[in-house]
Amino acid sequence: MPNTLTEQDYRQAAQSLNTEVAVIKAVTEVESNGRGFLPDGRIVIRFEPHLFHRYTQGQFDATHPDISFPHLRKGYPTSTSHSWQLYDRAKVLNLKAARMATSFGLFQVLGSNWPDTGSKSLAEFITRMSKSENEQLNLFCHLITAWGLDDELRNHKWAFFAKVYNGPGFKLMKYDDKLADAYKKHSN
Known part of the structure; x- marks a missing residue:
C-alpha cells in the first residue's frame, strides 16, 4: 500500500500554498477522513x-x-x-x-478537473492519483494554484473555498462548517 503523508509532506504543501499545515490537514480530513487508500490498496x-x-x-x-x-x-x-x-x-x-x-484520493479531486492538476490526460491523472498520498497532495496543490484558491485557504474563507471546490451543493453537505471545525482541531 502506498505510504501515508508525513509531517514533512504537509509542511511542503503548506509552504507551496503559503498557508498553514492545519489548513492542509483540515482539507484532508474533510475530503477523505485522512485516507487516500483503502486497506486493500485501492484508492479512496x-x-x-x-x-x-x-x-x-x-x-x-x-x-x-x-x-x-x-x-x-x-x-x-x-x-x-x-x-x-x-x-x-x-x-x-x-x-x-x-x-x-x-x-x-485524499482531496477527492474530481476526474473532470484533471487538466488543472498538471496531468497530461485523464488516464495519467488516475495513474498519478494511484501512486501515493504524496502524489495526491501534489496534484491537489497544483489544482488549488490553478484555481487561485490558495488565498481562500490562507484567509480561512471556508464558504467561498467550499463553493468553488465542492460545487454549489456545498451547503447541503456543510463543507464550510466541517472545514472550519477541522481547522480549529488541527490548529491546537
Missing part, C-alpha cells in the same frame, strides 16, 4: 451519479437508476465501498464518463 473514491448523468446526458437514467440520476443526493453513495461498486458498473457503460464523475 466517491462516484457521483448526478455527474455521471451529466456526462452521459442521462442515457442510463432509465436502465441504471442507481448509477445515473439528475440531482445530488445527500448520503449517496453510502460509503467508499458503495462508490467502488457503482464506479465499477458505470465504467463498463462509459469509462470516460465514469472517470470524469468520480472524485479520487
Whole structure:
C-alpha cells in the first residue's frame, strides 16, 4: 500500500500554498477522513451519479437508476465501498464518463478537473492519483494554484473555498462548517 503523508509532506504543501499545515490537514480530513487508500490498496473514491448523468446526458437514467440520476443526493453513495461498486458498473457503460464523475484520493479531486492538476490526460491523472498520498497532495496543490484558491485557504474563507471546490451543493453537505471545525482541531 502506498505510504501515508508525513509531517514533512504537509509542511511542503503548506509552504507551496503559503498557508498553514492545519489548513492542509483540515482539507484532508474533510475530503477523505485522512485516507487516500483503502486497506486493500485501492484508492479512496466517491462516484457521483448526478455527474455521471451529466456526462452521459442521462442515457442510463432509465436502465441504471442507481448509477445515473439528475440531482445530488445527500448520503449517496453510502460509503467508499458503495462508490467502488457503482464506479465499477458505470465504467463498463462509459469509462470516460465514469472517470470524469468520480472524485479520487485524499482531496477527492474530481476526474473532470484533471487538466488543472498538471496531468497530461485523464488516464495519467488516475495513474498519478494511484501512486501515493504524496502524489495526491501534489496534484491537489497544483489544482488549488490553478484555481487561485490558495488565498481562500490562507484567509480561512471556508464558504467561498467550499463553493468553488465542492460545487454549489456545498451547503447541503456543510463543507464550510466541517472545514472550519477541522481547522480549529488541527490548529491546537
